[in-house]
Each structure stands twice: as structure tokens, then as C-alpha cells.
Amino acid sequence: MGLQFKAAVLREAGRARPYAESQPLVLEDVTVEGPGAGEVLVRIAAASLCRSDLSVVTGVRAWPMPIVPGHEASGVVEEVGAGVATLRRGDPVVLVFQPQCGVCPSCLAGDAHLCGPGLAANRAGELMAGGTRLVSGGAPVHHHMGLSAFAQYAVVSEKSVVPMPEGIPLEVGALFGCAVMCGAGTVLNTGGVRPGDTVTIAGAGGVGCSAILGAVLAGAERIVVVDRDADHLDVALDLGATDAVLDEDGTAAARVLELTGGGTDHAFETAGTLGAFETAYNSVRRGGQVVTVGLVDPRTPFALDIAALVTGAKTLRGSYIGSCNPRRDIPRYMALYQRGSLPVDRLITHRLTLAEVNTALDRMSDARALRQIILP
Ligand SMILES: [Zn+2]
Ligand SMILES: [Zn+2]
CATH class of the missing domain: 3.90.180.10 (Medium-chain alcohol dehydrogenases, catalytic domain)
Known part of the structure; x- marks a missing residue:
């Protein structure tokens, strides 16, 4: 027994x-x-x-x-x-x-x-x-x-x-x-965001907010956060986002392009919805990188304009556990937490x-x- x-x-x-x-x-x-x-x-x-x-x-x-x-x-x-x-x-x-x-x-x-x-x-x-x-x-x-x-x-x-x-x-x-590796880890490891880069984060839930902390740590110049909830955006700004875009009428990506003069270097889908994925996909500049981590319902129908992927020269990546090696990365991230950086x-x-x-x-x-x- x-x-x-x-x-x-x-x-x-x-x-x-x-x-x-x-x-x-x-x-x-x-x-x-x-x-x-x-x-x-x-x-x-x-x-x-x-x-x-x-x-x-x-x-x-x-x-x-x-x-x-x-x-x-x-x-x-x-x-x-x-x-x-x-x-x-x-x-x-x-x-x-x-x-x-x-x-x-x-x-x-x-x-x-x-x-x-x-x-x-x-x-x-x-x-x-x-x-x-x-x-x-x-x-x-x-x-x-x-x-x-x-x-x-x-x-x-x-x-x-x-x-x-x-x-x-x-x-x-x-x-x-989970939250730290899937959010901050996705920005730091999978995304490889570097100082001065610009970033869109579509979805300001737990993983999205963790991603904001990762982008701040990486030294991103612009951190544009998109969400359907105004309160979430207030939290995002508090955590270090530089711009908040309320997603209310399907124009969020256009707003990001306008704010950043043509789109950000990276965009992260952190909400687990097709809408957030589309926002992320359409918010990066030509040659930019789109990373999805939110686990959209696998039954969701999906259409991709492949020709636009070519002419936009975008990179599309999935991120599992932020591409982290837990034994290597958890101690590193904990040390950054202890120093107040994360x-x-x-x-x-x-x-x-x-x-x-x-x-x-x-x-x-x-x-x-x-x-x-x-x-x-
Ligand atoms: Zn989880
Ligand atoms: Zn193994």
C-alpha cells in the first residue's frame, strides 16, 4: 500500500x-x-x-x-x-x-x-x-x-x-x-531577439506577459502588444511593453505596421487563437520572423497566402517550450530573476x-x- x-x-x-x-x-x-x-x-x-x-x-x-x-x-x-x-x-x-x-x-x-x-x-x-x-x-x-x-x-x-x-x-x-520557458524562452531562444530589435506580441495572457519580460531582457527597442482586452494591455505596458494595440475590429496588424513604419522584426503568437496568429503573421516586416507558441485548436481551418510568404520573405516557426534545454536554461533564468532582470x-x-x-x-x-x- x-x-x-x-x-x-x-x-x-x-x-x-x-x-x-x-x-x-x-x-x-x-x-x-x-x-x-x-x-x-x-x-x-x-x-x-x-x-x-x-x-x-x-x-x-x-x-x-x-x-x-x-x-x-x-x-x-x-x-x-x-x-x-x-x-x-x-x-x-x-x-x-x-x-x-x-x-x-x-x-x-x-x-x-x-x-x-x-x-x-x-x-x-x-x-x-x-x-x-x-x-x-x-x-x-x-x-x-x-x-x-x-x-x-x-x-x-x-x-x-x-x-x-x-x-x-x-x-x-x-x-x-512552463510560463517562463514558453514565454521569455520563446523570445530569447526560439526568436533570438537581439538588442534594438522590434517585436510584436499577440496575446497578453500569462505566456504573452512572460514573453514581454523576455523582450525587455533582450533589449528590444519596440515591444508592441496586441490584445482584445484593455485591462490586459495596461498590465502589458506596466511590464515593459512600449506600445499597446487594442484588437477590436480586425485592424490590429495594420495598426502595428503604421506604428512601426512597416512592421516589426519579430512577432510572437501567444494567445492560442487563429486571430492572434494572423495578427502576428501580418505584423512583421518583409524578411521578418513569425513565431507561434500558443497552441491553436488543431481543428481550426487555416489558409496561408503562400505567394505572400515568398514575396514577404517571412520565416514562420513553431516554438515548443521556447526551444529551451530545461537543465541549462532554468538555472540561467532563475539567476536573472534573482538579479531582478526577469x-x-x-x-x-x-x-x-x-x-x-x-x-x-x-x-x-x-x-x-x-x-x-x-x-x-
Ligand atoms: Zn503550460
Ligand atoms: Zn531524449
Whole structure:
């Protein structure tokens, strides 16, 4: 009999809103076996909500059921399995939703974010060593992205955690697992934004605001932020955006071209909508780079003027985890946070208990939060 604790289990995607009433996530008494060889038991200290969690609940992205969501979190190592050499009981860690095996062609090439075995395990809802460790009502429950952090504890692969330095609050550490890499990391790594460059950011949610912080850090000369909500734009300006464009009648990109004399060097889609993608695509100058990170619904029909791609000489890129190598980049970004150059704690807008997770999903659906921290 393993450790028993509370976890937020999703048994069926696609429930109607409001989630505070339909309760797609139910707190269940879950038992965990392990940690097995190469795995650690982590007591979750803080887990934040990301739009990807919402896509699990809506069913926009299909996952094996039942599943415990939650892929942006921090915690403290409670127990290490056989063969774990890099971690000890009591170590504070960030959970990382892309395990890096270290030996596949992508990992060997330095592209840990593209680790093949890590992705395969995630898609199966299992840990790297195969299978699930979670049991509820006598039946197995799947892991979300190798983590399942909407819970009091998690058993995860040693390859799914990065140790945290002293002096960083655990609730801030959680943000580095997704929001920081997917936002700031996308601007710094995937985008390669350099001092003096001009940037459009389409979507000022959690990842978009993280991208603004990345653009400020990179020394971008202009940071034009587009959003459909005036309050979001106020936050964006506060975080360092230089220009705010309210997206109200489909003319946002034209407005960006006008403001910047022909478009920015880079544009980032951070909202996960086709509209934001089109705004980004149409906001870069000729020869500019468009990067998409927001995960648009895969069923969205899409048409691209390929001839204009040619004559505009644009580059179009997808960014997964900001092309980050978590073991290399999380410590670097944490050092920048400690120096005050990457104030990601400003993304935290709410703190709540695990029992309030469905209300938090509603808030995220309505775009009324940047990052909401669950303290289980
Ligand atoms: Zn995420
Ligand atoms: Zn690998």
C-alpha cells in the first residue's frame, strides 16, 4: 500500500461551463506506488494553471482518461528511488513537463525540448520508465506530461525535475516549469531577439506577459502588444511593453505596421487563437520572423497566402517550450530573476487551494488571470 493523498482527477473532457458548477475536476483519494528506479516522490508546494490544462479539460487536446492535470509546479523531494544520483530528500525542485532522456538523437543534439522518448511517454499519459504510478478506486490514473501536479504529491522521473537554487520562493519556482520557458524562452531562444530589435506580441495572457519580460531582457527597442482586452494591455505596458494595440475590429496588424513604419522584426503568437496568429503573421516586416507558441485548436481551418510568404520573405516557426534545454536554461533564468532582470513573480495574480481548481479554470477561460497558484 503506497502513500495516499488528494489529487484533482479528470474522468471526462468537454463538460459545460461554468466549471464551478459542472466540476470536471474532482478531488479523489489517490494512491501512489513508488518511486521506482530512477524516480522521485515530490511533495507539491505550488502548482500553477496554464492554458494547456484548460485544453485537457475542454478536450481540445485529447489525453488518455482518467488523468490528473497540472504541468507547471514546484515541490520538495520526499523520497528517491533506486539509482537516483542527482537528488536527495529535501531538495527543492521545479517539475518540467518535457522529460529529457539524455540519449536520443534530439537530446544528443542539444535539443532536449524535442526528446522523442519523453514525448512518447507524455502522449501515453505514462512516466518515462513506462506505466502509471497513480491508482484511484482500484484503477490506474494517467499522468499529465509526466507530472500530474494538481495534487499533494507526485511521483515523477528524475529526468522530469530540475533542482532549484536557494532563495527562490517555491511558488515563483513553479512558473519556470512552463510560463517562463514558453514565454521569455520563446523570445530569447526560439526568436533570438537581439538588442534594438522590434517585436510584436499577440496575446497578453500569462505566456504573452512572460514573453514581454523576455523582450525587455533582450533589449528590444519596440515591444508592441496586441490584445482584445484593455485591462490586459495596461498590465502589458506596466511590464515593459512600449506600445499597446487594442484588437477590436480586425485592424490590429495594420495598426502595428503604421506604428512601426512597416512592421516589426519579430512577432510572437501567444494567445492560442487563429486571430492572434494572423495578427502576428501580418505584423512583421518583409524578411521578418513569425513565431507561434500558443497552441491553436488543431481543428481550426487555416489558409496561408503562400505567394505572400515568398514575396514577404517571412520565416514562420513553431516554438515548443521556447526551444529551451530545461537543465541549462532554468538555472540561467532563475539567476536573472534573482538579479531582478526577469521579474516573473509579477505574473502571479491569484493564490488558491486545490479544492478551488474548477473556479480557477473558469477564471482562466474568461482570461481574468495571468498565473493562479494552487497551494495544495
Ligand atoms: Zn503550460
Ligand atoms: Zn531524449
